[in-house]
Amino acid sequence: MRTFRQLIPLLAAVLALQLIFRFGLPYVWWDGQGLLHWWPGISGFWEQGNQIDIVQQISINAILAFGMTLTILIGGIDLSVGAVLALVGTITVSILAGGGAANSGGLAVGLLAGLGAAIALGLFNGLCAAKTRMPPFIITLATMLIARGAALRFNEGRPMHVPDQETIFLQLGNGRLAGVIPVPVIIMLAIFLLAAFLLHRTRFGQHLYAMGGNREAARFTGIPLVRVEVLVYMICSLLAGVAGLINTSQLYSAEPASGVGFELNAIAAAVVGGTSFTGGKGTMVGTLIGAVIIGILDKGLNQAGVHFSLQYVVKGLVILGAVYVDVRRRK
Amino acid sequence: MVSEDRKKEGLYLGQTVGFNLALPWLAEWIRWGWPHAARRDRIVQRAIREFGVKTTSADQCVANLSGGNQQKVTVGRWMERRPRILILDEPTRGVDVGAREEMFLIISRLVEEGTAILMISSDLSEVLNMSHRVAIYRDNRILQIAPSGQDSPEQVMAILTGARM
Numbered sequence: 008m009r010t011f012r013q014l015i016p017l018l019a020a021v022l023a024l025q026l027i028f029r030f031g032l033p034y035v036w037w038d039g040q041g042l043l044h045w046w047p048g049i050s051g052f053w054e055q056g057n058q059i060d061i062v063q064q065i066s067i068n069a070i071l072a073f074g075m076t077l078t079i080l081i082g083g084i085d086l087s088v089g090a091v092l093a094l095v096g097t098i099t100v101s102i103l104a105g106g107g108a109a110n111s112g113g114l115a116v117g118l119l120a121g122l123g124a125a126i127a128l129g130l131f132n133g134l135c136a137a138k139t140r141m142p143p144f145i146i147t148l149a150t151m152l153i154a155r156g157a158a159l160r161f162n163e164g165r166p167m168h169v170p171d172q173e174t175i176f177l178q179l180g181n182g183r184l185a186g187v188i189p190v191p192v193i194i195m196l197a198i199f200l201l202a203a204f205l206l207h208r209t210r211f212g213q214h215l216y217a218m219g220g221n222r223e224a225a226r227f228t229g230i231p232l233v234r235v236e237v238l239v240y241m242i243c244s245l246l247a248g249v250a251g252l253i254n255t256s257q258l259y260s261a262e263p264a265s266g267v268g269f270e271l272n273a274i275a276a277a278v279v280g281g282t283s284f285t286g287g288k289g290t291m292v293g294t295l296i297g298a299v300i301i302g303i304l305d306k307g308l309n310q311a312g313v314h315f316s317l318q319y320v321v322k323g324l325v326i327l328g329a330v331y332v333d334v335r336r337r338k
Numbered sequence: 339m340v341s342e343d344r345k346k347e348g349l350y351l352g353q354t355v356g357f358n359l360a361l362p363w364l365a366e367w368i369r370w371g372w373p374h375a376a377r378r379d380r381i382v383q384r385a386i387r388e389f390g391v392k393t394t395s396a397d398q399c400v401a402n403l404s405g406g407n408q409q410k411v412t413v414g415r416w417m418e419r420r421p422r423i424l425i426l427d428e429p430t431r432g433v434d435v436g437a438r439e440e441m442f443l444i445i446s447r448l449v450e451e452g453t454a455i456l457m458i459s460s461d462l463s464e465v466l467n468m469s470h471r472v473a474i475y476r477d478n479r480i481l482q483i484a485p486s487g488q489d490s491p492e493q494v495m496a497i498l499t500g501a502r503m
Contacts, residue, residue: 210364213357213361213364214364216350216353216357217350217361220350220353221349221350224349224350228361228362229362287350287353
């Protein structure tokens with residue numbers, strides 16, 4: 008019940024954004040004739056196809072944000088997810104493209120190699136964060152640069168086309184279940200359920216809250232800090248890898264330069280969803296709704312024809328507002 | 339173990355009383371990814387009842403409790419299965435007079451029930467009244483271990499300060 012009450016403002020924000028983009032908004036602006044105007048909204052905003060587009064577009068960010076929520080919960084952060092996303096895509100496609108004719112083994116090897124690289128990077132992040140006193144911000148900043156460099160090393164930074172015969176791989180990003188629901192959305196929802204289960208229903212989840220709430224106390228309570236922290240970063244990186252596969256599939260090619268700034272969008276989704284940067288506070292549902300809010304905002308501003316430079320400004324203000332409300336409520 | 343600095347090393351201040359009390363016993367109430375709300379409640383309610391933690395509900399935020407009640411939470415947390423030995427580091431630090439009395443009663447009861455208690459304190463009267471045996475430390479060295487009835491507070495102070503008698 009408590010968590011549900013905390014979600015009400017978020018759900019209200021979703022509803023408000025949906026109403027604004029559909030029915031419009033009054034605004035004050037002197038255009039030579041009058042001062043008060045009505046922006047009419049977007050008539051097609053509530054059409055099924057448009058709404059499905061929104062959820063499809065948020066799925067990558069949401070998957071990244073689920074992992075990010077875990078790291079922020081324990082008082083850390085993972086800046087490397089965007090670069091990991093690009094690296095996993097390039098590794099997988101270079102194996103797919105190098106595998107020659109459509110041998111079914113190539114796909115499995117490609118996926119395993121890509122996700123394996125992601126897990127290895129996560130392991131590295133986690134071990135560094137748990138075993139040294141380096142701050143996670145710096146560790147993952149370094150990993151971000153390393154992973155980005157590794158991705159750009161493939162094919163000299165040029166995009167690599169996914170071989171056309173890899174239909175299964177292309178379905179990952181472009182397929183639709185029953186012709187309606189995009190496959191990425193299904194993957195995203197599945198990961199959401201798993202992550203929510205992990206966070207809210209297992210001992211591991213309670214350990215995360217304890218660690219984020221008070222690390223010293225967690226040590227004295229007998230929580231295996233190193234194991235928990237390493238696992239968190241591995242999960243976060245693995246999810247970035249999954250997002251990378253979807254991203255690559257959607258683009259029909261691996262772009263070593265893609266995913267720049269994705270980590271910031273993921274952080275924004277988590278924070279808008281009520282995850283506290285000091286650690287120990289946050290829920291998976293909150294993050295999901297946070298990603299939805301950012302997605303609606305992106306799509307709506309785009310369709311409303313707002314100049315892209317202003318879109319950044321609006322998004323920045325929304326994040327600022329969300330954090331302000333969160334801080335105020337905590338007092 | 340109950341730490342000297344309950345805010346820094348003991349409590350999860352941002353969390354509820356229930357979270358704080360149930361945390362050490364996760365294995366008791368979460369099995370295979372399935373939390374048993376009833377088991378958790380039993381652990382939490384028992385600790386609240388036995389230690390007289392004054393809180394409106396288990397969902398109250400620990401930061402809103404008084405110092406004495408916070409301290410009861412840090413001690414009560416370990417009581418689900420009676421430990422054989424409990425280390426209390428400055429158990430009455432920042433605790434008001436009434437709650438201090440209660441804390442002493444709790445400690446006495448635990449001792450009667452067979453728990454060995456190692457209390458670390460810089461409050462002389464508290465040490466002398468509560469203990470069976472007292473070890474006097476200065477600069478990381480034990481100066482004397484003696485039954486508590488043996489020395490008066492003045493004598494203990496003299497040993498501590500190294501004054502000659």
